[in-house]
Amino acid sequence: MAASVVLTGIKPTGTPHLGNYLGAIRPALDLAEQFEAYYFIANQHALNSVADPAQLRRHTLEVAATWLALGLDPHRVTLYRQSDVPETFELFAILANVTPKGLLNRAHAYKAAVARNREQGRDEDEDAGINMGLFAYPLLMAADILLLSADLVPVGRDQVQHLEITRAIARVFNGTYGEVLRVPEAHLSHAPSIVGLDGRKMSKSYQNTIPLLIAGPDELRKAVRRYRTDSAPAHAPKDPDASPLFEIFQEVAPAGDTAQVKGRLLSGEMTWGELKDSLVDVLDGLLAGPRAVYRSLLADPAEVDRILVAGGSRARARAEPLLAGVRAAVGLTLQP
Numbered sequence: 001m002a003a004s005v006v007l008t009g010i011k012p013t014g015t016p017h018l019g020n021y022l023g024a025i026r027p028a029l030d031l032a033e034q035f036e037a038y039y040f041i042a043n044q045h046a047l048n049s050v051a052d053p054a055q056l057r058r059h060t061l062e063v064a065a066t067w068l069a070l071g072l073d074p075h076r077v078t079l080y081r082q083s084d085v086p087e088t089f090e091l092f093a094i095l096a097n098v099t100p101k102g103l104l105n106r107a108h109a110y111k112a113a114v115a116r117n118r119e120q121g122r123d124e125d126e127d128a129g130i131n132m133g134l135f136a137y138p139l140l141m142a143a144d145i146l147l148l149s150a151d152l153v154p155v156g157r158d159q160v161q162h163l164e165i166t167r168a169i170a171r172v173f174n175g176t177y178g179e180v181l182r183v184p185e186a187h188l189s190h191a192p193s194i195v196g197l198d199g200r201k202m203s204k205s206y207q208n209t210i211p212l213l214i215a216g217p218d219e220l221r222k223a224v225r226r227y228r229t230d231s232a233p234a235h236a237p238k239d240p241d242a243s244p245l246f247e248i249f250q251e252v253a254p255a256g257d258t259a260q261v262k263g264r265l266l267s268g269e270m271t272w273g274e275l276k277d278s279l280v281d282v283l284d285g286l287l288a289g290p291r292a293v294y295r296s297l298l299a300d301p302a303e304v305d306r307i308l309v310a311g312g313s314r315a316r317a318r319a320e321p322l323l324a325g326v327r328a329a330v331g332l333t334l335q336p
Contacts, residue, residue: 007040012043041080042144045137091326104139142166167184194248261275
């Protein structure tokens with residue numbers, strides 16, 4: 001029996017941060033130990049938020065270098081650029097002809113954009129500023145997934161709708177043309193949602209992130225020192241289970257260290273500042289090796305490009321039979 005295929009995409013919209021690592025990169029690397037994995041840099045998706053071509057190239061390099069530095073083995077995992085697999089965009093165009101518009105109307109990103117327009121009094125033009133790239137984002141994502149006949153797609157609970165749209169599109173297509181497309185399953189992530197420096201979800205858009213590989217120890221310490229904590233007296237007992245800062249610590253520290261720190265917080269022996277220093281020490285030890293690899297890859301973009309092009313070739317080899325079946329099923333070839 002063939003190994004199950006897991007697939008996920010990573011948008012190059014900024015430099016990866018600690019929340020990306022704990023919430024997506026580390027779980028995906030674990031999945032790659034269990035399944036045949038295809039991971040792609042979603043540079044076409046990123047065009048909606050990155051309009052500077054030099055910046056898009058830079059972010060693509062940074063994202064690829066981050067995954068490689070953190071342990072992705074390109075001989076075992078197919079790492080590729082979305083734009084290097086043109087079959088994706090042909091399948092996107094074909095699927096557009098069976099996808100109900102109402103399905104895309106209900107997509108979270110589109111509904112949120114419409115809601116913002118209404119809040120700003122734009123009831124007469126609730127689609128102001130919304131381009132077709134944003135509206136059709138779930139359709140392009142469906143093409144990414146269905147083209148590679150993925151069995152599993154890792155998603156957080158807030159992303160389940162994205163995969164449900166893909167599944168719905170596949171079922172509509174199969175109901176019209178026969179069982180051509182594999183209907184994927186969600187692999188629900190149990191990774192924590194990492195809280196950023198200001199108490200909101202860690203996100204580049206909030207500028208509240210802890211850097212991952214781009215920063216050295218001093219920059220890392222400055223970022224962690226900015227982490228918001230409560231105003232309890234320094235040596236008052238503290239509840240580690242209510243602390244997002246401690247949650248990060250227990251995600252990256254050895255279990256023995258976590259238990260010791262938890263006890264010291266509960267007894268009031270440890271201040272928040274000391275916890276921050278301990279977190280920096282753990283993170284610096286964890287990231288020092290990958291940071292060196294990351295910097296060497298950034299200095300050699302031709303090598304990263306070679307890896308991505310090779311991955312694109314492998315992804316195309318898997319995609320071409322599926323697309324040939326789609327073309328035949330819809331009648332775009334003379335022979336069925």
